[in-house]
Amino acid sequence: MDLLAQQDYVIIDQFLNPEQLKNIHSFFEQKQYEGAFDKAAIGQSGSEKVIKEIRGDYTYWLNRDVDTQITPLFSVFEEVKNIINQLMYLSLADYEFHLAHYPKGSYYKKHLDQFDGRRNRMVSMIIYLNKDWQKGDGGELRVYPENNVPIDVEPLENRCVLFRSDVLFHEVLQANTSRKSITGWMLYQSTELPHLM
Numbered sequence: 001m002d003l004l005a006q007q008d009y010v011i012i013d014q015f016l017n018p019e020q021l022k023n024i025h026s027f028f029e030q031k032q033y034e035g036a037f038d039k040a041a042i043g044q045s046g047s048e049k050v051i052k053e054i055r056g057d058y059t060y061w062l063n064r065d066v067d068t069q070i071t072p073l074f075s076v077f078e079e080v081k082n083i084i085n086q087l088m089y090l091s092l093a094d095y096e097f098h099l100a101h102y103p104k105g106s107y108y109k110k111h112l113d114q115f116d117g118r119r120n121r122m123v124s125m126i127i128y129l130n131k132d133w134q135k136g137d138g139g140e141l142r143v144y145p146e147n148n149v150p151i152d153v154e155p156l157e158n159r160c161v162l163f164r165s166d167v168l169f170h171e172v173l174q175a176n177t178s179r180k181s182i183t184g185w186m187l188y189q190s191t192e193l194p195h196l197m
């Protein structure tokens with residue numbers, strides 16, 4: 001949390017325990033098998049657009065009440081929310097998460113996770129699920145800390161990245177092989193808006 005406050009991002013390796021990791025892998029595979037992923041959109045309700053020049057990933061939004069196989073993962077999200085509230089003096093009320101699949105050749109151009117009309121995303125959180133990721137596989141997360149050189153974060157399995165949604169510009173470099181993650185946001189207040197970004 002100190003690092004998150006100081007440099008606007010932090011990387012935590014070996015984030016989930018082996019059981020949680022196995023659980024989320026099989027859930028991810030099941031959802032892919034079911035064809036539950038949608039092309040990710042950009043923007044808000046009504047004006048959303050699927051612009052593959054900006055982002056090429058497919059997402060499945062998680063729902064606590066429906067996705068009961070991964071209840072332990074929701075406990076992790078809850079724990080992270082509570083820790084951030086305690087140590088960073090934030091008043092996070094909720095969170096939203098999706099599974100993300102970047103097929104080979106896809107990327108997500110440089111952006112901020114907070115945007116007009118949707119300012120309640122405070123902390124972005126990603127857990128990567130790429131077994132045996134190697135240099136050349138691409139899909140690194142490039143973060144742009146203020147007044148500093150950009151940093152490329154390899155999307156290694158069980159690596160968690162937390163960063164401030166309001167200030168840290170970032171992008172996903174082109175994935176040269178299929179890339180999987182869980183991505184979400186710690187929210188300042190609950191939103192009834194549809195989850196579109």
Ligand SMILES: O=C(O)CCC(=O)C(=O)O
Nearest residue numbers: 108113126141172181183
């Ligand atoms: O998967 C990542 O590394 C980042 C994804 C991202 O920036 C987003 O979904 O807003």
Ligand SMILES: [Fe+2]
Nearest residue numbers: 111112113170
């Ligand atoms: Fe983002």
